[in-house]
Amino acid sequence: MEATSENNFQEFYVKWQNEHNQHLFELTNASKTPPQQPQSDSSLSDLVERVISHYEEYYRIKTKWAKNDVYLLLSPPWNSPLEDAFLWVGGWRPTTAFHLLYSKSGLQFQAQFSDMLIGAKTGDLGDLSSDQLGRIDIFQKGTIQEEREITEKEAKQQGRVADKEMVGLSHDASYESTRPVGGSLDVGSLINSVLKPKEEGFQMLLQSADELRMKTLKGVINILSPIQAVHFLIAAAELQLCLHEWGKDKQDEQIAASSTTQLPAVTY
Numbered sequence: 001m002e003a004t005s006e007n008n009f010q011e012f013y014v015k016w017q018n019e020h021n022q023h024l025f026e027l028t029n030a031s032k033t034p035p036q037q038p039q040s041d042s043s044l045s046d047l048v049e050r051v052i053s054h055y056e057e058y059y060r061i062k063t064k065w066a067k068n069d070v071y072l073l074l075s076p077p078w079n080s081p082l083e084d085a086f087l088w089v090g091g092w093r094p095t096t097a098f099h100l101l102y103s104k105s106g107l108q109f110q111a112q113f114s115d116m117l118i119g120a121k122t123g124d125l126g127d128l129s130s131d132q133l134g135r136i137d138i139f140q141k142g143t144i145q146e147e148r149e150i151t152e153k154e155a156k157q158q159g160r161v162a163d164k165e166m167v168g169l170s171h172d173a174s175y176e177s178t179r180p181v182g183g184s185l186d187v188g189s190l191i192n193s194v195l196k197p198k199e200e201g202f203q204m205l206l207q208s209a210d211e212l213r214m215k216t217l218k219g220v221i222n223i224l225s226p227i228q229a230v231h232f233l234i235a236a237a238e239l240q241l242c243l244h245e246w247g248k249d250k251q252d253e254q255i256a257a258s259s260t261t262q263l264p265a266v267t268y
Contacts, residue, residue: 023054030043044227047230063207071199089150092213097216098140108127109127136223157201
């Protein structure tokens, strides 16, 4: 979808979320497939690939939009304050994928503990092998380092708000605003020239963060079996969609509460 206005990306995102919800339905149904069913791995792999392609589409469109308005994507207005509280460079923190994996693995292990005692294999995330755990650990350490590097770049980029150019420009702009109409300083052009490289810096930062998010998602999926990948993607979708709904509900409750506490109009 080509975008020419601010609202178009939001429309794309709403459509993407609806499709994501449909994928969750398909993933949930697929998770009920018996592990030993013939050709089940093949069909599960196809589904996982489609879901990953859906994520890739989101980041592809997002990258295009960042060239139009990177600040919109760093602080999406369609997010609730609850979602904003967990944002990292305009999206989810890559290392969250590992916390999600370990949390879901622990929950499924506990749920199937009695079966595991008699040697039964569940095939889900509670049944991760020692080899898988070792590979996940190595991958997590590398992701932590890459995430830290991007965080440090973000801090430097944000620090540029108070560099000499910005401070000098803010002084000149403030002084110019007090002068009579027809001042000699072209403040608009100066603002654009000073802010442009900072905008480009944020575009590069967001692209690096999104690339790491996608790299992390694919990396985790590649370590898991098809059925385990299905369970992981279910957990990821459930968390993302529920967080969005919880945030909206909380925001609606706060709006409703504030409207009921307003003083009634005084009539004479």
